[in-house]
Structure formats: structure tokens, C-alpha cells
Amino acid sequence: MVEVDPGRPQAQFILVTGPSRSGKSRWAESLVSRYPLVTYVATSPSRPEDAGWQERIRCHRERRPSHWSLVESGPDLSAVLRGLSTAGGDGAVLIDALGGFVASHLDQSESHWRQSCDDLSASLASMAQTRVLVVEETGWGVVPSTAIGGLFRDRLGQLGQRLTAEADDSWLVVQGRAINLHLLGQPVP
Numbered sequence: 001m002v003e004v005d006p007g008r009p010q011a012q013f014i015l016v017t018g019p020s021r022s023g024k025s026r027w028a029e030s031l032v033s034r035y036p037l038v039t040y041v042a043t044s045p046s047r048p049e050d051a052g053w054q055e056r057i058r059c060h061r062e063r064r065p066s067h068w069s070l071v072e073s074g075p076d077l078s079a080v081l082r083g084l085s086t087a088g089g090d091g092a093v094l095i096d097a098l099g100g101f102v103a104s105h106l107d108q109s110e111s112h113w114r115q116s117c118d119d120l121s122a123s124l125a126s127m128a129q130t131r132v133l134v135v136e137e138t139g140w141g142v143v144p145s146t147a148i149g150g151l152f153r154d155r156l157g158q159l160g161q162r163l164t165a166e167a168d169d170s171w172l173v174v175q176g177r178a179i180n181l182h183l184l185g186q187p188v189p
Contacts, residue, residue, distance in 0.1 A: 011128055015164050017135040018173035025096055027173045028132045029063060035130065037091030038068040039084055043077055043100025060096070075104035078116070081123040081131075093127065097134035098163075102156045106148060117159055121166060133167075135160045 014031060018024035032038050047053045064070075073080040077095070084093055105116050124131055137160075138153045164170045170181040 011130045012168040013124060013166065014130070014132045015135055015160070015167045015170040016132060016173060017137050017160060017171070019137045019140055022173045023176040024134055024173040025060060026063065027171060027178045028094055028096065028134050031132050032092040032094050032130065035092040038065075039091065039093045040064060040068050040070050041077070041080060041093060041095045042070065042072045043095065043097060044103070045074070045100075073101075075101070077101045078119040078123040081127060084129070085123070085127040090129070092130040092132065095131065095133045097136055098159065099136040099156055102152060102159065106151055106155070113155065117162065121163065124163070125166070133163065135163070
């Protein structure tokens with residue numbers, strides 16, 4: 001029988017999803033705020049020529065406590081997470097967001113994409129830290145007018161469904177309100 005220290009939070013895998021500007025990143029940040037050690041993993045490229053994107057990055061940086069460490073994963077999210085898994089289990093890892101990972105692998109064939117998803121799932125499962133993964137919801141908006149946009153939407157939605165089945169908890173954030181999907185929702189058969 002394993003004894004649990006009641007003062008130490010149990011490591012969990014938590015998904016936080018919602019549409020753009022819903023508050024999902026703020027909610028994810030609040031979920032890891034009680035941990036003394038937090039690693040924030042940014043998955044999207046910095047895009048210095050995009051003023052709107054730079055403003056979003058600035059807002060995220062200003063909200064993050066200065067003691068959090070920042071890691072930019074690029075397309076190698078699984079490898080970065082495997083590296084963090086060897087760092088120990090006393091902290092939390094906040095991955096913001098799954099869309100950056102999906103976007104960086106859109107050129108992969110279906111078989112290579114499935115392998116990338118398997119690698120990501122295994123990397124997340126191997127970690128001793130609490131993992132909070134932000135997942136964008138893209139299927140509620142306009143139907144993409146390009147094939148690549150449709151591929152992004154479909155891959156993100158499928159991977160999000162897979163990971164929520166593996167998660168200990170899953171939250172939907174809409175209009176600044178968080179709803180626990182594992183507590184209130186029913187799995188779709």
C-alpha cells in the first residue's frame with residue numbers, strides 16, 4: 001500500500017479546452033499556481049512579425065510568475081516532455097497549447113501523424129509531474145476554406161478526444177467560466 005502525503009498534491013494529467021479568448025490559458029495557469037516548481041512549455045513559434053501574436057505572448061508572459069521556467073518546444077514536444085520527465089515529480093508542467101504541436105506536424109502522412117500522437121501520449125504518461133495541457137477548440141467556428149485548415153481542425157479534434165480519454169480531469173472554459181467535463185459529462189459511445 002502506498003502512503004500519500006496529504007500536504008503534497010497528487011500528480012495528474014489535466015486537459016483544459018475552449019475557444020479563442022475563453023480564458024482557458026488563465027484557468028490552466030490557476031490549476032498549476034499552487035506548485036512551487038512550474039515549467040511552462042510554449043508549443044507555437046514566436047512569429048516576431050505578427051503584432052497581434054506578440055501581444056498575446058506579452059499578456060501570457062506578464063501573467064506568469066517570474067519563478068516559472070519557460071521551455072519552447074517547437075515541433076519536438078514529445079522529446080521535450082521526455083526530458084522534463086527525468087527532472088522529477090515535485091512540480092507541474094503547463095503545455096500551452098496543443099495547436100502548436102498539431103500545426104508543426106501538418107506535413108506528416110497519416111501513419112507518421114499517428115506515430116507522433118502515440119509518442120506524445122507515451123511522453124505525457126511517463127511524466128511524474130502534474131501535466132496541464134491546453135487544447136484549442138477549432139470546430140465551433142467557421143468551416144476552414146482550405147484543405148490544410150480542415151486537416152488542422154480534424155487532427156486537433158481527434159487528438160484532443162484521445163487525450164481527454166487518457167486524462168484524469170478535463171475542463172471546458174467558455175466565456176471565462178470553467179466546467180469540469182469529467183464530473184458533469186458522459187463519454188460518447
